[in-house]
Structure formats: structure tokens, C-alpha cells
Amino acid sequence: MKEKYDPQTIEVKWQTFWEDTDLFKVSEDPSKEKYYLLEMFPYPSGKIHMGHVRNYTIGDVVARYKRMRGYNVLHPMGWDAFGMPAENAAIANNTHPARWTYENIDAMRVQLKRMGLSYDWDRELATCRPEYYRWEQWLFIKMYEKGMAYRKESFVNWCETCQTVLANEQVEAGMCWRCGKPVRQKKLWQWFFRITDYAEDLLEYCDRLPGWPEKVTTMQKNWIGRSVGAEIHFPVEGRDEKITVFTTRQDTVFGATFMCLAPEHPLTTTLSRGTDQEETVAAFIDRMALSDRSSRAVEAYEKEGVFTGAYCTNPMNGRRMPVYTANFALMEYGTGAVMSVPAHDGRDFEFARKYDLEIVVVVQPPDEEPDPATMTEAYAGDGTMVNSGDFDGLHNREAMEAIAERMEMENVGKKTVNYRLRDWGISRQRYWGAPIPMVHCNDCGIVPAAESDLPIELPENAELLKGGKSPLPSLETFIKTTCPQCGRSARRETDTMDTFVESSWYFDRYCSPRCDTTMFDKGAVDYWMPVDQYIGGVEHAILHLLYSRYFTRVLNDLGLIDCKEPFTRLLTQGMVCKETAACPAHGFLFPDEIETSGEERVCRKCGGQATVGRVEKMSKSKKNVIDPNVLLDRYGADTTRLFCLFAAPPERDLEWSEQGVEGGHRFLNRVWRLFNLWEDAVRDVAPSDGEGLTGDLQDLYRKTHGTIKKVTTDIEERFHFNTAISAVMELVNEMNGVDPDTASREAAAVMKLAMETVVKLLSPMVPHFAEELWRAAGRDGSVLLTAWPGYDEAALKTDEVLIVVQVNGKLRGRFTIDADADEAAVRERALSDEQVRKFIGGKTIKKVIVVKSKLVNIVV
RNA sequence: GCCUGGGUGGCGGAACAGGUAGACGCAAGGGACUUAAAAUCCCUUAUGGCUUAGUCCAUGUACGAGUUCGAUUCUCGUCCCAGGCACCA
Numbered sequence: 001m002k003e004k005y006d007p008q009t010i011e012v013k014w015q016t017f018w019e020d021t022d023l024f025k026v027s028e029d030p031s032k033e034k035y036y037l038l039e040m041f042p043y044p045s046g047k048i049h050m051g052h053v054r055n056y057t058i059g060d061v062v063a064r065y066k067r068m069r070g071y072n073v074l075h076p077m078g079w080d081a082f083g084m085p086a087e088n089a090a091i092a093n094n095t096h097p098a099r100w101t102y103e104n105i106d107a108m109r110v111q112l113k114r115m116g117l118s119y120d121w122d123r124e125l126a127t128c129r130p131e132y133y134r135w136e137q138w139l140f141i142k143m144y145e146k147g148m149a150y151r152k153e154s155f156v157n158w159c160e161t162c163q164t165v166l167a168n169e170q171v172e173a174g175m176c177w178r179c180g181k182p183v184r185q186k187k188l189w190q191w192f193f194r195i196t197d198y199a200e201d202l203l204e205y206c207d208r209l210p211g212w213p214e215k216v217t218t219m220q221k222n223w224i225g226r227s228v229g230a231e232i233h234f235p236v237e238g239r240d241e242k243i244t245v246f247t248t249r250q251d252t253v254f255g256a257t258f259m260c261l262a263p264e265h266p267l268t269t270t271l272s273r274g275t276d277q278e279e280t281v282a283a284f285i286d287r288m289a290l291s292d293r294s295s296r297a298v299e300a301y302e303k304e305g306v307f308t309g310a311y312c313t314n315p316m317n318g319r320r321m322p323v324y325t326a327n328f329a330l331m332e333y334g335t336g337a338v339m340s341v342p343a344h345d346g347r348d349f350e351f352a353r354k355y356d357l358e359i360v361v362v363v364q365p366p367d368e369e370p371d372p373a374t375m376t377e378a379y380a381g382d383g384t385m386v387n388s389g390d391f392d393g394l395h396n397r398e399a400m401e402a403i404a405e406r407m408e409m410e411n412v413g414k415k416t417v418n419y420r421l422r423d424w425g426i427s428r429q430r431y432w433g434a435p436i437p438m439v440h441c442n443d444c445g446i447v448p449a450a451e452s453d454l455p456i457e458l459p460e461n462a463e464l465l466k467g468g469k470s471p472l473p474s475l476e477t478f479i480k481t482t483c484p485q486c487g488r489s490a491r492r493e494t495d496t497m498d499t500f501v502e503s504s505w506y507f508d509r510y511c512s513p514r515c516d517t518t519m520f521d522k523g524a525v526d527y528w529m530p531v532d533q534y535i536g537g538v539e540h541a542i543l544h545l546l547y548s549r550y551f552t553r554v555l556n557d558l559g560l561i562d563c564k565e566p567f568t569r570l571l572t573q574g575m576v577c578k579e580t581a582a583c584p585a586h587g588f589l590f591p592d593e594i595e596t597s598g599e600e601r602v603c604r605k606c607g608g609q610a611t612v613g614r615v616e617k618m619s620k621s622k623k624n625v626i627d628p629n630v631l632l633d634r635y636g637a638d639t640t641r642l643f644c645l646f647a648a649p650p651e652r653d654l655e656w657s658e659q660g661v662e663g664g665h666r667f668l669n670r671v672w673r674l675f676n677l678w679e680d681a682v683r684d685v686a687p688s689d690g691e692g693l694t695g696d697l698q699d700l701y702r703k704t705h706g707t708i709k710k711v712t713t714d715i716e717e718r719f720h721f722n723t724a725i726s727a728v729m730e731l732v733n734e735m736n737g738v739d740p741d742t743a744s745r746e747a748a749a750v751m752k753l754a755m756e757t758v759v760k761l762l763s764p765m766v767p768h769f770a771e772e773l774w775r776a777a778g779r780d781g782s783v784l785l786t787a788w789p790g791y792d793e794a795a796l797k798t799d800e801v802l803i804v805v806q807v808n809g810k811l812r813g814r815f816t817i818d819a820d821a822d823e824a825a826v827r828e829r830a831l832s833d834e835q836v837r838k839f840i841g842g843k844t845i846k847k848v849i850v851v852k853s854k855l856v857n858i859v860v
Numbered sequence: 861g862c863c864u865g866g867g868u869g870g871c872g873g874a875a876c877a878g879g880u881a882g883a884c885g886c887a888a889g890g891g892a893c894u895u896a897a898a899a900u901c902c903c904u905u906a907u908g909g910c911u912u913a914g915u916c917c918a919u920g921u922a923c924g925a926g927u928u929c930g931a932u933u934c935u936c937g938u939c940c941c942a943g944g945c946a947c948c949a
Contacts, residue, residue: 328947338949659886726884804880809930859929
């Protein structure tokens, strides 16, 4: 082997070797147990960032490890290639989204290959290719036929800047998740997927995903937001109409004194028409539509509303209730109408006080009698029913049932379950997405495109418009078509699909990515699915993961796949963070814009003092980024990988440290030198089997087996690569204590075993390095094709064990003793310890606790 | 406000199932090698104390209680940090 560790040469060498020998190519093999390992595929932005590096390194370690354990490992990679950034970049740079995207993919593929990741590149896919989205369109039609996809006119989040609708999930605190501008409400015809049909099932299975972090399933549960209550119908006075509300507190129905409708509620306008409130209400509705969600979501937002001029009747006690429209009533939740019970709901109370509305107490707290005239806040707790007719005297929890039953009997309401989850709006008024395969015909209405016409290709000749508005509606060659039903001329749908649709089934497609006769080959998908281990960032805890679970159910219902949950185990890795730095004149600074001298940081641009800010997620805007390319050039892929694994356990945030990288690099160099030193001595020696070893060599032999055990369980059970690596470091430190110049043949045999062990244990983490050292240890072929080492439990046993002695729980002494010494002997020895006797003094011994092979605690 | 995590040396982090707190690495200090530097190797490094500088003593895992022979680990309360949801009827 070369004297000096030179990552650049060996990394290229082994990457070429792997590629030339098709080492990572896999196919279905019923004789082997499969393992499907998947990392979330990237958006092809043009460059990989440290988040990708970390994500894919973690995945690669698991993939390589499982392969050495004998599994048939599927480990694919592809591109989440549709989406707005491509359009924005295309407009800015006067290019085409397709060109921009494919160029980025090519650049990023090179980068990923430099990382030495064990992908089966033959399965690579890009979601923007017609061969891919063709099947998505096919599925859309199937869903449409089954009523799982439908069109409705609804209020949507509209971003003026991006000229498009946004899913609720893409609105963050009232702002567009992409551009950060306020989102307003607009009424449009939209395509939806009926995910709410699966709300209960998705929720229920949250508790049947033991391989998922609880944090994620909890977030999904909250997002689905199941609540149990009742639907109650309130007849409108003087009209043949009913206002239906959803409430979780039907026990308080006798205390409902007024009604609140969402401004968008259809009855808000209808009821006010012809009353003297008509204009006031219309003005209020207008104002609410204009006010963006951000101000409506602000904390302590002032509750306001106006009287609609209409009244409704409380079906339980006949009370005449004024109907208001109020800003806090949300059209998207429940029925868009709230029965207001000011005595027992904080919001209703606030509203009632403001507009001087009646307050009636119907649930009495255990030890006070609230007076509606003087009470200062609503009472939301439990108590005894009052002012509630026949139900007076009951506990309110009992009344909940009883009232629901009575309402059902009298046909004025019923028990029901409501979900916060709403149907998934997938329409996007954007160009760079998969076209929705529907046709608008003047005679037949809206009909699906003929299957033989698929894919409905996104026209590549479209001219992008400034501002991001879709060119499709004005592109005659695209919209002009014939109706698949009547054959007359018709128009194509111009909405494209949300990119989350593509990412909801790409993992299925990887099983048979080139299949051109069906969405996926049944045999392949049944062999590989579900994904055994999925790895990605927490930022997708709700959206992507919930949609993927939903899609899997749809595909299951359509008989296309057998599994119901797509991801058996999920690992959400933490973010990659770094300290920020800024200078008063230039704001945030990139790491290479800072000169470091001792504790001082100086801005290179102006020479001014730079201040170091808090550690935050790496982001371009904060400029606290490290370009993976620089690391690959300077240290190579193995060091980069090693640091990502060593600095923190995967689920935790990783703080970037230049010195930490150096440390990793130093470790690899140390191992390299060690192998160099021993290369000749171990060449013709067989690895030791431990027979007849004593002293230091026996210790090293034992340490070797102990390290195998430690690394295996750390990877297998917890993916704690940081502790796995530190265990190998300990072994290497111990190996460094053996002097090759005076070493016996026996010592060489023990060293040979240790060396081979180190190489194997490190091979999933630093694969190029390991391949090279495998040769240095006198072996042929690829270390990746060897079996993961086993350990001998018997070899871990020691003749003597260390016993610590405590007096009253405090450490006072220690001694080593024969491992199989009996309890009496251990106790004897502990009590005779000089230091221990000092602390016992003249006191009487109350109790002695002996923990085998560990400790003695003497209580006085 | 509600729901999840999480608070351990100068720093990243260890401690598997209640049993030696601080593995491993970084940084720092000291030394060796060198004409010198880099690289490398060795030693020290939680805090405080000392009539016995030790196989010493006290304190110490955010804070306060509790369970236990023994708590970083279990229970309750408080504070702080991060993430998610947020007028959800």
C-alpha cells in the first residue's frame, strides 16, 4: 500500500470498480430476504447541500451494512423534478424549466457519485419525465372513476406573487411557503383527492407504526384532528332553512344564545338579504375576504362580527337566537357555523361581552354558582347540569350522551365525528407540473382523457410568462383536443398537479422503474414493498408522509399493491447547523469571508469586527453554509461521511465543526499508518482464533470481539453510528499499543484479526478507505461482498472482574476478583478494604448489597 | 394556549435494563522529535479544597421535592430552549 493516505485517488478507483462490476445492481430474488432502504429523493436544485450529504450518508451506511448481513438490498435514487423553482429560474435566466432541471440533475448525479453512495443507478427516475407522470395521470383517471378525485368550487389560498393556489399545508403562518408573501382567499374551481375518506384509517394506523418516531405520528394525529361531538340543526326563523353546526359540547346546547356563521358561509349572504343589515353584512364579508389569513391568525386577534338580521331557533328549548357572522368562525372547519355558548366557551364569552349578548349558565362548577352578570370568564370544565330542562341535575358528561340520544329521537341532531383534515387540493395554476388528464367538453361536460392518449404531455414549446402565470391556458396547441366521448372539439384541463402527488408513489415505481405497460410490475412491487427503512428530514413529517400513506391505501384499494403502509420504519434525521457570522457593514458573512485570528473574527471585505451569532440550520440566507464540493476536494468522501456520522446521533441536529472534520481525517490517517506498519508482518498469517492467548494479546482479542458486538448493536438497534465509530477508535487505540518490531507470530495473528475487523466494521461508513485497506490486510476482492463479522460471546468473558465498593451509596474503593467468585467472597473482600473500613468506622453494618460482577454497597 | 422533544465539562457528545458520571472526539495547556515549522507521538484537563497531593475529601447531569441501599436514568412540581399546531366550535 501507499505510504500516504490519498483519498482522491482511491475514491475514484473504487467508485470505478463498483460501477464496472455492477456491484449495486439488484433484482428480485425470492431466495434472499429483501431489504428496501430509501432516502427521500432530492429536488434537483442544482447542487447538493450538507443536509443531503448527511441524509444519504446515513442511508448508505444502513444499505451497505444490510447487504453484508446477507439481505437483498434495494437502494435507489431519483429526482423530485417538478415544481416552481424550475419555473422561477427559467424565467430569471431565460431558459426552459426542462433544460434547467435536466442540467441540474446531471450536475447533482456527479456529486452524489463522488460521495460513493451504493445506489442502483439503473433505477434512477425523474418525476418530470412523461414515462413517469403518465402513470400518475392513469391513476388520476382511476381515482376519478371511483369518485376519489373530484372537482369543486372552493375558497383557496391564493398567492398573488406566485399566481397560484397553495395547499393549506403550504401556508405557513398565513404566508406563502415559497415566497413568504401574504396569502389571500380566492374562489376557484379545483381538483381534490378525497383523503378525508381515509381520515379514520390513517389515524388508527398511527398507533400501528412502531418503527416511526412518536413525534411524527403525534404530529399526524394532531393534523388529522379527530373530535367527537354532535351535529345539531337550528331552524331559521321564517324560512324553510336550517343552520347545521358541529359541536363537541352538545351538553351545553341549552346555553346556546346566539349563532355565528363564517363570513364565507352561503347562508351569511342569504339570510341578510332583504334585511336592514344587508349592506353591513356585505361590507363585512368583503373586508374579511381581503384580510389575509396572516392577520386573521394573529394571536389575540380581535373578535368581531355583525348581526345578519336573521334569527334561528334553539331546537332544544325554543330560544330565539340572533344569527351573527363572525371572523372567528372558520368555513374550513366543521360546518362553518358555531352555536355560541358564551357561559362555557372562551371565544363565545368574549364575543358576547363585546356585543352585549345573553349569557346563560348550564353547567354548574362543583363549588360555585357563576352569575352571568358578573362572571369574567367562561367555565369550560365539568359540573352539574342546570337550566337544561329534563337534564338538570345530571353530570354534564352523562348529559352529553343523553342529549345526543334525545336529539336523535327528535330528529334535530346526531352524534358525529369531525376531522380537522380536509380534502387534498391538488390543482396548481402552474406550468411545470404533471397535467391533469381531463377534458372539458361543451356537450359531455368534464370527461377523462382516453387512456390511449396518455401521457398527456406537458408541451415543451411553451413560452413562460413573467410573474409565473401558467402559459398553458393560452397555448392553443395544448388545449385544443377532441372529446373522448363524443368526438367533438373540446378543451384540455390546464391545471397541473401538486408535486406532492409525484412523491406519493415514487417509492413504488422504483420497484420496476422501466415498466411501460403498467404503473408498476405487480411481482416486483409485491417483492420489494413496503420500504423497510425510510430516511429523511422532519420537515416532511406531515405533508409528504401523510400523502404517501394515503396513496398507498388508494393503490391498495385499487388492487395494485398488497401493502397498506408504505414505510415500516422511519428515521427523521436532524438538521445540519452552523454558527452564523455577521459584520455591521455587510450583514451575514459566508465562512470564507471571515478571517479568524485567535478569538477574533474579521470581515475580509471591510476589515471590520465580525460577530459570531447563534448556531442555526445551514441556509443560504444566513450564509452559514459549507459547500460539500469543497469538503470532497479537500478531504475526500470518506472523511466527509465519517464526520457526518460521528458528530451526533442521526436523529439529533448536527453542529458543523471544521476541527471535527479534521479530527475525522486524522483518525483515518492514523488507521492508514497502522496498517502500513503491519502490512508485511500479517501478510502470511492467519487471523487468530484466540486459542491459548494470555495477557495483552488476550485483551486485544477480547477487545476485538467486544468491538464487533458494540458496533453491531449500535447499528442494528439504534443507528447510533457515533458510538459505533468511537468503539472502533478505542480498538485502534489499543492496537497502537502493540509494537510490530518485537511482535511474535501470535501477536501478528491477533493483529490480523483486529485489522480485518476494523476494515469490515468501518466499511459501511468509509467504503473506499475500507476497500483499500482490505487489500493491505492481505485480502482480495471487495470487502463489501464479505459477510459482516460475528463475535464469540465466550471470548468476551474475562477471568477477573472489577468490583466497586460503596458505603451508603458513595464510592469508597475498588478491587478485582475472580469472575466466578461467590457472593460471600466478594462481600468478604469488600469489607476488608482499608478505605472502606475507614468509612464504616465503628458503625454497625445494617445491610450489604452485592450486585454480581459489579458492585458492593454497604449500608451503615 | 395545547401537543411533542430536550437541558450532562470550554465544545460535540457517552453512560445498553436504576449500579464507577464524563467513553470517543474537538479545543486548551505542558512535553518529546526537529536548526525551525508542519505532521506525528506522550502527558494533563468537571469544579472547589488540602495538616496525609492521594487508590484523598467535598460538590456536581437545569432547579426543588419524592421513591430506593443506590437516581443523569423512575415519579411529581418549577424554570428555560427547540419543533409542531394554533380563534378547531
